[in-house]
Amino acid sequence: MANISIDTIKKIYPGGVEVIPGLSLDIAAGELCVLVGPSGCGKSTLLRMVAGLEEVTEGEIRIGGRRVNDLEPAARDISMVFQNYALYPHMSVFDNMAYGLRNRRMPKPEIRTRVDAAAGALGLEGFLDRKPRQLSGGQRQRVAMGRAIVREPAAFLFDEPLSNLDAKLRVKTRVEIRALQQRLGTTSIYVTHDQLEAMTLADKLVVMHAGRIEQVGPPLGVYERPATAFVAGFIGSPPMNFLPGEAHTTGVRLDNGVDIALPGLTGGRVDLGVRPEDLHVDPAGPVELSVRVVERLGATANVHGRLAGTDAEIIASLSGTDLPAPGDTLRLTAGAGKWHVFDAAQGIRLL
Amino acid sequence: MRTKKVTFRHRWLPYLLVAPQIAITIVFFIWPASQALYQSVLRQDAFGLRTEFVGLQNFARLFADPLYIKSFFTTIAFSAMVAGLSMLVALILAVMADRVIRRATVYRTLLIWPYAVAPAVAGVLWWFLFNPTIGIAAYALDQLGYDWNHYSSGSDAMALIVIAAAWRQVSYNFLFFLAGLQAIPRSLTEAAAIDGAGPFKRFWSIQMPLLSPTVFFLIVVNVVYAFFETFGIVHATTSGGPGNATNILVYKVWRDAFEGLNLGSSAAQSVVLMVIVIALTAIQFRYIERRVEY
Numbered sequence: 108m109a110n111i112s113i114d115t116i117k118k119i120y121p122g123g124v125e126v127i128p129g130l131s132l133d134i135a136a137g138e139l140c141v142l143v144g145p146s147g148c149g150k151s152t153l154l155r156m157v158a159g160l161e162e163v164t165e166g167e168i169r170i171g172g173r174r175v176n177d178l179e180p181a182a183r184d185i186s187m188v189f190q191n192y193a194l195y196p197h198m199s200v201f202d203n204m205a206y207g208l209r210n211r212r213m214p215k216p217e218i219r220t221r222v223d224a225a226a227g228a229l230g231l232e233g234f235l236d237r238k239p240r241q242l243s244g245g246q247r248q249r250v251a252m253g254r255a256i257v258r259e260p261a262a263f264l265f266d267e268p269l270s271n272l273d274a275k276l277r278v279k280t281r282v283e284i285r286a287l288q289q290r291l292g293t294t295s296i297y298v299t300h301d302q303l304e305a306m307t308l309a310d311k312l313v314v315m316h317a318g319r320i321e322q323v324g325p326p327l328g329v330y331e332r333p334a335t336a337f338v339a340g341f342i343g344s345p346p347m348n349f350l351p352g353e354a355h356t357t358g359v360r361l362d363n364g365v366d367i368a369l370p371g372l373t374g375g376r377v378d379l380g381v382r383p384e385d386l387h388v389d390p391a392g393p394v395e396l397s398v399r400v401v402e403r404l405g406a407t408a409n410v411h412g413r414l415a416g417t418d419a420e421i422i423a424s425l426s427g428t429d430l431p432a433p434g435d436t437l438r439l440t441a442g443a444g445k446w447h448v449f450d451a452a453q454g455i456r457l458l
Numbered sequence: 459m460r461t462k463k464v465t466f467r468h469r470w471l472p473y474l475l476v477a478p479q480i481a482i483t484i485v486f487f488i489w490p491a492s493q494a495l496y497q498s499v500l501r502q503d504a505f506g507l508r509t510e511f512v513g514l515q516n517f518a519r520l521f522a523d524p525l526y527i528k529s530f531f532t533t534i535a536f537s538a539m540v541a542g543l544s545m546l547v548a549l550i551l552a553v554m555a556d557r558v559i560r561r562a563t564v565y566r567t568l569l570i571w572p573y574a575v576a577p578a579v580a581g582v583l584w585w586f587l588f589n590p591t592i593g594i595a596a597y598a599l600d601q602l603g604y605d606w607n608h609y610s611s612g613s614d615a616m617a618l619i620v621i622a623a624a625w626r627q628v629s630y631n632f633l634f635f636l637a638g639l640q641a642i643p644r645s646l647t648e649a650a651a652i653d654g655a656g657p658f659k660r661f662w663s664i665q666m667p668l669l670s671p672t673v674f675f676l677i678v679v680n681v682v683y684a685f686f687e688t689f690g691i692v693h694a695t696t697s698g699g700p701g702n703a704t705n706i707l708v709y710k711v712w713r714d715a716f717e718g719l720n721l722g723s724s725a726a727q728s729v730v731l732m733v734i735v736i737a738l739t740a741i742q743f744r745y746i747e748r749r750v751e752y
Contacts, residue, residue, distance in 0.1 A: 181654035193645035207653035
């Protein structure tokens, strides 16, 4: 158990490409911190710098108060689960898990005990003599997890560990990872591009974009009060709707001339955000939607269409059986406090 | 797997298309090979006036001849050294090239050049370098206190042909090793680094076992090369001497036929070599299909 602190680090590749232009983050001991963002946002680079697989150009990384910038990966007391699992194909499951312990010259009986314990926890008892290629994708993923936990390190680093699994197994393994991490109480950094995975796993959610942190906070806090238009659009599925308009002291006038009363604004171009699941049918509602497609998901349905008189795309998640048909016009509204106002140019939250 | 079937309108066209290949195989392989087989059971007198059928006598004499047995062992030692040296050097170069990121193609291209040099030319090149009177390498060795002379020392002569033969093969092996190394996912060595393995441990316990199919393939290829394609090198440098120290099988075949004029024995030696190459090729095909288990 150790805290991880990342202090204004920079990553500039030899060609002069600046991937991370100065970033700070503190992760408390025992916390599961999820880095989420679109591909190329620098989240994997950040993780690899913590692991010691990438050089830190500037700044400082400390694990348990100890500066690790110049330490070899092995000396940092971390273990990592890779996206492709990186199992050693010529070694048995047992040897895969024992490799790190043998390299640290742990006595044989203790290696045996630890590997058996990890295999028991992960349901791999019957597979210790098999080679990785004789295992299914889910089993390989668990071997990779096992290799990480036998070492009992100060921190776990996960680099998109579930992205090679099918959807059903992904949900199941996600729950297992959460349970395992809580039981062991090991500080963890988890990188993913899947916002749903991020929401369900995180103690602390870090949304990254273009090498910068857009927002840090508990998952629900980020969901309910996204700090920027980027976070608002990235977290939540289907994504938040953005309706362009002009702010006034009394509220927002949408581009089709409809006013939505929201006190506390000053002026300027804004994007009015509202989540699909916060919209509901109201014959007197301000949002007029011309329905284009209806996706039925079972419990709910996603109604896609345009804000009448504009080009703005809107999705509304509606429940019930009385669903509109393509070509219909719907009137929608959202409850107070469900509207998010972002500056149109900067994307910063105004209200 | 479905095979693509091409239909030709003319019946003779497919035959015409394969004819050049068939002709080359017949003229340069089937005909000489059958001639060798035929000659290996005949014996001629010294003036080539009488030829008689002797059955397997040529072979029996061959394996009773201490010079032939010595040549066999010389060849085995030679090919082991050529394969070992060229693969070791190629592996070291490949491991270093694997880490190079900038200008990697330039480096690779330069390393491939020696493969384009004909064996005889390679032989001459090294012969000049190691010539006891004018060679710069011999001069350097002399400065270090070693009196290099491949005209009088059998082991010096052997070293010379091993170096000349291996030098050319380094390029070829390098290409395969580099491709093999680059096929190993980087995350494996990264995982090993996190697992506390230093660079050497990573190489021996992760990269080397995963390279084993490549190593096996190259051993076969290099042994075949050392057995059969090094005639030019020996001929251009040592001519099998001094005192048969570098008289490898393929050179002895030529020498017995065209200098010793013993066609029957030479043909029998060719047949032995043919059997060896067929065996090596069979091993290679068998394992290339299945890959080496790791």
